Amino acid sequence: GGASTPKRGAFILLEGVDRCGKTTQVSLLVKHLLSLSIATVALRFPDRTTQVGGLINEYLQSSVQTDDRAIHLLFSANRWEAAPNLVNTLTSGTNIICDRYAYSGVAFTSAKRAEDRSSMSGGELSLDWCMSPDVGLPAPDAVIFLDLDQDQAESRGGYGGERYEKKELQIRVRQRFAELQAIDEKQGRVPWHVVDAAQSIEEVKEQIAKIVTDTIDRVQSESAPLRRMWG
Numbered sequence: 001g002g003a004s005t006p007k008r009g010a011f012i013l014l015e016g017v018d019r020c021g022k023t024t025q026v027s028l029l030v031k032h033l034l035s036l037s038i039a040t041v042a043l044r045f046p047d048r049t050t051q052v053g054g055l056i057n058e059y060l061q062s063s064v065q066t067d068d069r070a071i072h073l074l075f076s077a078n079r080w081e082a083a084p085n086l087v088n089t090l091t092s093g094t095n096i097i098c099d100r101y102a103y104s105g106v107a108f109t110s111a112k113r114a115e116d117r118s119s120m121s122g123g124e125l126s127l128d129w130c131m132s133p134d135v136g137l138p139a140p141d142a143v144i145f146l147d148l149d150q151d152q153a154e155s156r157g158g159y160g161g162e163r164y165e166k167k168e169l170q171i172r173v174r175q176r177f178a179e180l181q182a183i184d185e186k187q188g189r190v191p192w193h194v195v196d197a198a199q200s201i202e203e204v205k206e207q208i209a210k211i212v213t214d215t216i217d218r219v220q221s222e223s224a225p226l227r228r229m230w231g
């Protein structure tokens, strides 16, 4: 007992292609944890409420040609500007459930092909190039990957008008996520949990809730230090 420093919160990330159910599950999860009196907040990237996020929002909603590297760096800047607050939240003992992060950043930019791209140089942008601006960001304690194939994603309703909502791009994005999972598994630092997102909302919720409570327990019992991305 006594006035010991509170244990830090866990940083848990939900990733996956558009429509896999991230928004639905983040909101169910936060409600579930709060009902158990476990301090938790939701975050999402891009955070469109900041000035940088406003530029990202304009980009996503328009078809104006913009350099892909410049846009990639804006998405990364949008995480860096949030990082101090994110670290303070975790340090104060609050858990964070986050919808998309650096993995989406790398997966989407590296999935662009020459014909999708508006950059000065042709060819695809390498994973290494895409990862480098996010190196050093706070790393999640777990990645929950909601896995859904493209046909099932599309059966959940037609795409809206945003720039990346195109079938071929989404298929390549899913492949890039798998490459990022392999990189993390080789490094052995950030555990990935792949959940079949084609199950019912309730089934997905149960599986995620178990992963999340196990992760929170692990972070607290091991007093695990907060790591940095891809370091």
Ligand code: ADP
Residues within 6 Å of the ligand: 016, 017, 018, 019, 020, 021, 022, 023, 024, 025, 156, 157, 197, 198, 199, 200, 201, 202, 204
């Ligand atoms: P994301 O945030 O990953 O794009 P959403 O949570 O917004 O996904 O879900 C996309 C659509 O699919 C919504 O209409 C949502 O109600 C529906 N949906 C979410 N999860 C499931 C599920 N497990 N089964 C069927 N439909 C789902």
Ligand code: 2DT
Residues within 6 Å of the ligand: 045, 046, 060, 075, 076, 100, 101, 102, 104, 105, 106, 108, 109, 164
């Ligand atoms: P939402 O539909 O989840 O708001 O995402 N994206 C996201 C990137 O290209 N790079 C990033 O770093 C992030 C976080 C994924 C909007 C789109 O932005 C893409 C879909």
